[in-house]
Amino acid sequence: MKKSQSLLFIFSxxxxxxxxxxxxxxxxxxxxxxxxxxxxxxxxxxLNSLSSLILxxxxxxxxxxxxxxxxxxAGAVCYSAYFFLLTAVTSFxxxxxxxxxxxxxxxxxxxxxxxxxxxxxxxxxxxxxxxxLHVGCYLGFGAGPLAGxxxxxxxxxxxxxxxxxxxxxILLLLTLFLRDYKPVVFSFKDYKKDIKNPKALLLIASVFxxxxxxxxxxxxxxxxxxxxxxxxxxxxxxxxxxxxxxMAFFVPFAGKALDRQxxxxxxxxxxxLVSSIFQALTPYATTLTSLLAIRLIHTFGDMLAILExxxxxxxxFPAKRLGGNSGILFCARSSVIFLFAYLSGYLNSIGGYGLxxxxxxxxxxxxxxxxxxxxxxxxxREV
Numbered sequence: 001m002k003k004s005q006s007l008l009f010i011f012s013x014x015x016x017x018x019x020x021x022x023x024x025x026x027x028x029x030x031x032x033x034x035x036x037x038x039x040x041x042x043x044x045x046x047l048n049s050l051s052s053l054i055l056x057x058x059x060x061x062x063x064x065x066x067x068x069x070x071x072x073x074a075g076a077v078c079y080s081a082y083f084f085l086l087t088a089v090t091s092f093x094x095x096x097x098x099x100x101x102x103x104x105x106x107x108x109x110x111x112x113x114x115x116x117x118x119x120x121x122x123x124x125x126x127x128x129x130x131x132x133l134h135v136g137c138y139l140g141f142g143a144g145p146l147a148g149x150x151x152x153x154x155x156x157x158x159x160x161x162x163x164x165x166x167x168x169x170i171l172l173l174l175t176l177f178l179r180d181y182k183p184v185v186f187s188f189k190d191y192k193k194d195i196k197n198p199k200a201l202l203l204i205a206s207v208f209x210x211x212x213x214x215x216x217x218x219x220x221x222x223x224x225x226x227x228x229x230x231x232x233x234x235x236x237x238x239x240x241x242x243x244x245x246x247m248a249f250f251v252p253f254a255g256k257a258l259d260r261q262x263x264x265x266x267x268x269x270x271x272x273l274v275s276s277i278f279q280a281l282t283p284y285a286t287t288l289t290s291l292l293a294i295r296l297i298h299t300f301g302d303m304l305a306i307l308e309x310x311x312x313x314x315x316x317f318p319a320k321r322l323g324g325n326s327g328i329l330f331c332a333r334s335s336v337i338f339l340f341a342y343l344s345g346y347l348n349s350i351g352g353y354g355l356x357x358x359x360x361x362x363x364x365x366x367x368x369x370x371x372x373x374x375x376x377x378x379x380x381r382e383v
Contacts, residue, residue, distance in 0.1 A: 005179050009117045010136040012178070015171040016079075016109050017140030019164045022148035023083065024048070025240060026233065028222050030157050034090055042219045042345015044092075044099055049215070049337035051103030068116045069180040075108020076172040082106075083165035087158050107330070109171075115326040118314040119181045130310045131255025135248045138303070142244015149237025190318075194325055199264060200316050202371075203309070204332050206268055209367045210305050211333035213279050215340025216356045224283065224353040229291050239292060246296050247303040254307055264312065265371055271304030272368035280361025283354025 024045075031041045082102030089098050114133070121129045151160040194200060225231045225239065258267055278298035285291035309329075317325040344356040 005120070006132065008174060008178055009113070010133055012113060012136075012171055012174045013133055014136035014140040015167055015174070016113065017137050018144040018147070019079075019083065019140075019167040019171065020106065020144065021141050021240065022144035022164045022167070023086070023160065024218060025145040025222055025236065026148055026152050026157070026160065028219060029226060029233070030152075031095070032223075034092070034095075036092060038349040039342075039345045040092060042342045042348070044095055045219045045345075046215065046338035046341030047096055048099050048103040048106070049334040049341065051100040051107070067180055068112050068119075069175070069178055071108060072112040072116070072178070073172065073175050075105050075112065076168070076175050077105070078102075079105030079109050080165060080168040080172055083161050083168055086161040087165070107334075111326055111330050114310065115322045116178070116181055118310070118322050118326070119319045120179060121314070125259055126311050126314050127255040127258035127307070128252070129255075130314070131251045131258075131307060134251045134255075134303075134307060134310075138244045138248035138251060140244070142241040142248070145240030146237040149233040149235075149240075153233045190321060194317050194321060195328065197316060199312075200325075202265065203312050203316060204329060206265070206272070206305075206367075206371070207309060207329050207332045208336050209272060209364050210268075210302075210309065211336040212340045213275065213360050213364060214333070215337040215342075216279075216344045216360045218337065219341045219344040220348055220353050220356050221282075223348065224357070225291065228283065228353055229285055229288065231288060231291075235288060239288070239295065242292055243295055243299045247299055250300065251303055251307060254304055258308060258311060263375070265308070266375055267304045267308040268312070269368050269371035269375065271301040271306075271308070272364055273372065274298070274301030275305060276301075276361045276364035276368055278361075279364065280358050282357045282361075283352075 027045060028041050031044060036044070078101060082098060082105055085098045085101070089095055117133055118130075147163065148160050151163050195204075222236060225236050231239070254267070275298050278294050278301070281294050282291070282298065285294050313326060313329060314322070340356075340360065347356045347359070
């Protein structure tokens, strides 16, 4: 892949995560001002992933069978419309419809952008190449909430939505210049054969666990920072910015290490183990400093797990069917995000904003230990 195309993918990924987290980090706080209950907030945040779930598998399949670039452009249009509509809609059922549309657009952008990149990067130095794409992801994850928190505090939520809309339009324009990939002849049998691979099944199970804490965080993290730690919107933005810079700095080194030590699922399991421990410790933070310390270590584990997830996807599945197989993985992830976002809303209402973090941390901890035991006993061998 040419350097100019790599930069386009990296910047597009940055803009997607920038706009996504610019808004999603503050939606729970905003919905509370609209009068939504904790359970309603959990449902709406989860609905974003549920609507993505509807399109993720067919969108992935279509990106193999049709032009992935054209589908990406269509998804970017829906994604921009989502931010535009958020500037005007405030009712619960109206917000549900808008978030549903946003989930459809996000499904197309997130799946096709990463699967198209994985199709084009080739078979060598995958860890380094995927890590480079993740730099854009983490910088967007950090800078988006910082900009969103500043706009929310200074000008209000409508200006924040307008800013996200402008970013999404720039993203839409960039997709016009991305390289396309030749479609393939469609066959369900080929996808079935791919998924029956035991390592592919283990990857799907691992994605379930990784996604569970995304659902918890999207519903509860901002509320925990606001009500338990006592941070304001600007400070919440600073937390996200620090986490994003932290992961963006370390992910290139992790990518090189993964290329040198390509032991399947080792980085994934170690990352989940670290992430789970500090997920459970998050509710015990009482200051900005202690919260940052806990979440920096937590997100370091996240970074390792997410990096190997994408590398394993490119290794385990043929390039020509990466769209459909990526769609299957994203379906698994989105279904669990919806489930745990909704459960977190319920747990928040009965046990406070820290309870979902503790329960989720314990659950992921034992799962990661089981994978490490499998690796130690030699049940997970070279790909």
